[in-house]
Amino acid sequence: MSDITSQSLFELTSNIKEKKLSSGEITKAFIDRAEKSKKLNVYVTDNFEKAIDQSKKFDSNPNFDLKLPGIPIAVKDLFCTNGVRTTAGSKILNNFVPTYESTVTQNLWSQGAILLGKLNCDEFAMGSSNETSFFGNVQNPVGENLVPGGSSGGSSAAVAANLTPVTIGTDTGGSIRQPASFTGTVGLKPTYGSCSRYGIVAFASSLDQAGPMTKNVRDCSMLLEVISSFDQKDSTSIDYKRNNYSKELSKDIKGKKIGIPKEYRVDNMPDEIEQLWKNGISYAKDCGAEIIDISLPHTNYALPTYYIVAPAEASSNLARYDGVKYGFRSPGQNLIEMYEKTRSEGFGDEVKRRIMIGTYVLSSGYYDAYYLKAQKVRQLIKKDFDDAFSKVDAILTPSTPSSAFKIGEKTNDPVSMYLNDIFTVPINLAGLPGISIPAGKDKNNYPLGLQVIGKPFDEQNILNISYALEDKINFKNDISDWWLRE
Amino acid sequence: MSIDLKTVKHISKLARISIDDEKANKLKGDLNNIFEFIEKLNELNTDNVQALTSIAETTLRFRKDEIKSENIREKILKNSPEENKDFFVVPKVVE
Numbered sequence: 406m407s408d409i410t411s412q413s414l415f416e417l418t419s420n421i422k423e424k425k426l427s428s429g430e431i432t433k434a435f436i437d438r439a440e441k442s443k444k445l446n447v448y449v450t451d452n453f454e455k456a457i458d459q460s461k462k463f464d465s466n467p468n469f470d471l472k473l474p475g476i477p478i479a480v481k482d483l484f485c486t487n488g489v490r491t492t493a494g495s496k497i498l499n500n501f502v503p504t505y506e507s508t509v510t511q512n513l514w515s516q517g518a519i520l521l522g523k524l525n526c527d528e529f530a531m532g533s534s535n536e537t538s539f540f541g542n543v544q545n546p547v548g549e550n551l552v553p554g555g556s557s558g559g560s561s562a563a564v565a566a567n568l569t570p571v572t573i574g575t576d577t578g579g580s581i582r583q584p585a586s587f588t589g590t591v592g593l594k595p596t597y598g599s600c601s602r603y604g605i606v607a608f609a610s611s612l613d614q615a616g617p618m619t620k621n622v623r624d625c626s627m628l629l630e631v632i633s634s635f636d637q638k639d640s641t642s643i644d645y646k647r648n649n650y651s652k653e654l655s656k657d658i659k660g661k662k663i664g665i666p667k668e669y670r671v672d673n674m675p676d677e678i679e680q681l682w683k684n685g686i687s688y689a690k691d692c693g694a695e696i697i698d699i700s701l702p703h704t705n706y707a708l709p710t711y712y713i714v715a716p717a718e719a720s721s722n723l724a725r726y727d728g729v730k731y732g733f734r735s736p737g738q739n740l741i742e743m744y745e746k747t748r749s750e751g752f753g754d755e756v757k758r759r760i761m762i763g764t765y766v767l768s769s770g771y772y773d774a775y776y777l778k779a780q781k782v783r784q785l786i787k788k789d790f791d792d793a794f795s796k797v798d799a800i801l802t803p804s805t806p807s808s809a810f811k812i813g814e815k816t817n818d819p820v821s822m823y824l825n826d827i828f829t830v831p832i833n834l835a836g837l838p839g840i841s842i843p844a845g846k847d848k849n850n851y852p853l854g855l856q857v858i859g860k861p862f863d864e865q866n867i868l869n870i871s872y873a874l875e876d877k878i879n880f881k882n883d884i885s886d887w888w889l890r891e
Numbered sequence: 892m893s894i895d896l897k898t899v900k901h902i903s904k905l906a907r908i909s910i911d912d913e914k915a916n917k918l919k920g921d922l923n924n925i926f927e928f929i930e931k932l933n934e935l936n937t938d939n940v941q942a943l944t945s946i947a948e949t950t951l952r953f954r955k956d957e958i959k960s961e962n963i964r965e966k967i968l969k970n971s972p973e974e975n976k977d978f979f980v981v982p983k984v985v986e
Contacts, residue, residue: 500970501970502969502970504966598947611945611946637952640949640952641945643947703935705931706934706935709928709929709930709931709932710932712925712928712929727907728972730967730970730971731967731970731971732970733972734973737982739984742909745908748907749910752908757910758921761902761903761906761918762922764905764906765898765902768905775929778933778937779932780942780943780944781937782932782935782937783943784941784942785935785940819925820924820925820928823925823928835946836946
């Protein structure tokens with residue numbers, strides 16, 4: 406049997422069910438490795454002691470019918486966990502201990518999983534490199550001083566470095582798929598309304614979705630099956646029959662029509678990414694899929710639309726952080742001064758920038774010119790996809806316009822940072838499911854991903870296409886464990 | 892168009908975030924860069940386009956108004972920045 410921490414979720418659950426491994430052994434193995442991996446800075450808060458207790462409890466009375474029997478899992482620190490500090494990567498929530506549990510994490514624990522700890526992320530999920538976190542940078546296990554992507558950077562690094570078998574992240578404009586692409590892992594953003602947003606620290610409510618981040622496509626299907634559920638507590642949760650994603654997983658994609666949008670060829674895109682895309686197309690053909698050229702004419706307007714809609718919603722959602730009922734407070738002579746100092750000292754620069762953009766576009770006299778305009782363009786972007794999906798079953802694109810970059814390389818230029826999400830943002834605006842799978846490497850040996858986009862609620866189809874492509878691509882990450890110290 | 896210092900200060904007031912002049916100047920530059928990028932939307936004619944207000948197109952559901960959580964008053968007050976066992980404490984509001 407291979408080393409415990411390098412096993413997939415599928416292998417670990419099989420080994421537990423066949424009594425070859427105990428939950429205690431598995432949990433301890435991940436904790437031991439985490440203790441030696443502090444340099445990566447993936448954890449904001451660990452739950453190791455309680456996790457050991459819970460694993461022993463599971464072993465003394467195991468239930469092998471569960472889908473995640475005694476499996477230890479670390480989650481992004483954007484999910485509220487009852488009794489365990491939840492910071493959203495922000496100083497303003499530095500000492501916040503929720504009194505409730507998010508629905509998606511509750512779904513994990515109800516299927517037997519055990520909380521390992523809370524993973525680092527960009528502050529309030531606003532960032533593409535994990536550099537906006539109050540708790541510091543995360544190192545990409547792929548190479549030293551390389552960003553792991555963001556905002557779910559602690560999550561992508563933890564999966565790639567074998568510090569958790571799988572994890573869940575959140576994706577508002579690419580925050581699952583871009584870090585997955587940067588670390589050679591798999592990340593899926595489900596259809597809007599598939600996974601409950603209850604108990605997730607809100608960023609942009611019309612875009613936010615939780616989703617699985619895993620080592621491979623099969624694990625991704627197993628985890629999606631657990632976290633996707635209808636929830637009364639989220640008014641935008643949609644009641645529909647969800648597939649048994651892992652049971653129905655199939656490499657047979659013969660006759661599937663896959664669209665290739667010409668607008669996803671952007672200026673200055675490295676040749677390697679063009680080549681990666683071509684390889685993906687030829688693998689899809691080899692699997693019997695039919696390739697169809699399509700057009701998504703409003704692609705170039707997606708990022709500007711996103712940078713109105715998301716900050717507008719964020720400025721409204723983040724109004725609750727006022728230093729009154731929870732979180733950080735800076736004292737003031739009067740109530741207004743207390744609010745202003747609390748928010749000035751409690752939020753980081755990027756979060757403040759986005760609150761300011763959002764406040765501006767919603768302010769009197771500018772609403773029509775910016776916010777209403779953006780909502781109209783969002784309609785056009787959605788219509789592009791509706792039209793495309795009348796001709797094809799799925800769309801194949803690169804996940805990101807570049808591979809992982811160096812820490813500090815883009816922090817001084819917000820717009821260049823925003824451009825990272827050029828291929829992922831349109832999918833959130835249209836509410837569609839999208840998955841990034843590792844598909845190759847660039848000249849520096851850094852991973853690159855391909856994205857498969859599906860029709861609403863058609864996660865099974867994009868999982869199947871990814872499963873077939875994954876088999877042909879046969880990607881190997883070759884991470885050297887450079888950060889380990891004994 | 893461009894955003895001047897006065898506008899930056901006004902927005903910061905609306906957003907209840909205090910900023911000093913140095914930060915305001917830096918923000919002015921950032922915001923202008925970002926809005927230059929956003930202005931691209933003006934290339935599109937959207938006169939006859941309906942605004943997309945909800946991607947999920949669901950109607951809000953009704954539910955019974957029932958108390959489901961147990962008494963968590965103490966736990967909630969524990970998160971309060973200034974300690975008091977019965978209330979949230981803020982600076983004096985009424986003179």
